[in-house]
């Protein structure tokens with residue numbers, strides 16, 4: 260069983276639980292993204308800040324030249340603080356409050372991805388009171404399914420996100436009538452942890468149909484934004500540390516018919532940061548239950564909620580033991596039965612004090628931490644600093 264490369268001695272001296280980020284892997288991942296997207300004219304990549312807003316991570320991603328895709332006023336502030344140019348910040352979200360819209364306006368962000376007519380009217384009003392013109396794209400619900408966990412599909416007609424396709428022409432006409440918004444593009448996002456390129460192809464086909472319809476009405480669109488959603492390999496974080504960005508961008512290059520001068524925007528979150536992060540936790544006790552053995556660790560779902568929230572799988576490794584494998588349930592200390600990281604998995608024989616690495620935790624890990632049970636929030640450490 261190949262383990263990740265961890266500086267075990269250094270990790271031993273840090274108070275657990277904490278996140279450990281392999282900065283070199285993050286930089287390699289960003290280089291691959293830039294190389295592969297750079298092969299296609301007009302492709303622009305944004306990072307979906309909600310996956311991980313650790314200031315150090317944001318800074319590294321900004322240095323690589325990606326834009327920022329935000330879903331809240333707080334994320335706009337975090338992006339600006341990390342140095343993302345306002346002209347590379349986009350803002351989506353089904354429920355934008357007034358202060359959040361104002362934050363976007365005050366910073367002159369590139370574009371608001373608008374999800375309803377009432378929202379469009381509020382943006383117009385707030386922009387007018389500042390004497391500004393807000394660039395807007397409409398987020399359309401493409402009614403395209405994704406082969407992923409039901410809780411993380413977003414592009415089906417039943418989901419709360421986006422504007423129905425049949426209303427596309429109506430909302431564009433509405434924007435035309437308003438003086439303080441400018442229609443610049445269409446936005447889509449069909450879900451997360453998508454590994455089947457066929458799902459992205461289905462989105463491309465939908466976008467092509469919608470573009471044909473716009474052309475029939477002589478409506479020009481500068482920007483097409485296809486969101487994010489590219490998945491990662493949770494089973495093999497060592498073997499497949501960098502997602503197949505080549506295949507991903509090629510799929511769009513082949514299937515989506517960009518019109519002259521159009522820019523194609525992507526908003527990748529998980530695929531950028533998931534594999535570089537691990538949650539490091541210390542084994543507190545080995546408890547021999549009536550039917551099984553529990554490894555009770557000091558991290559809980561307050562540190563990493565994905566297993567409890569979506570039954571997500573994370574590979575777990577004992578980075579301090581080379582002893583023969585035994586089977587464990589790895590559980591946290593929180594007073595909830597869902598506080599379980601894995602059931603019946605093989606680990607090198609584990610003792611009190613051993614460090615476990617819960618892998619592929621760089622996305623939707625640290626950022627989703629809570630203080631339930633009055634627990635401390637986990638700290639994120641960069642490999643560069645150790």
Ligand SMILES: *Cc1c(COP(=O)(O)O)cnc(C)c1O
Nearest residue numbers: 307448451487488526527528529
């Ligand atoms: C969450 C989200 C993303 C990023 O999704 P990933 O699966 O992490 O790539 C992109 N765009 C929007 C609008 C989102 O809500």
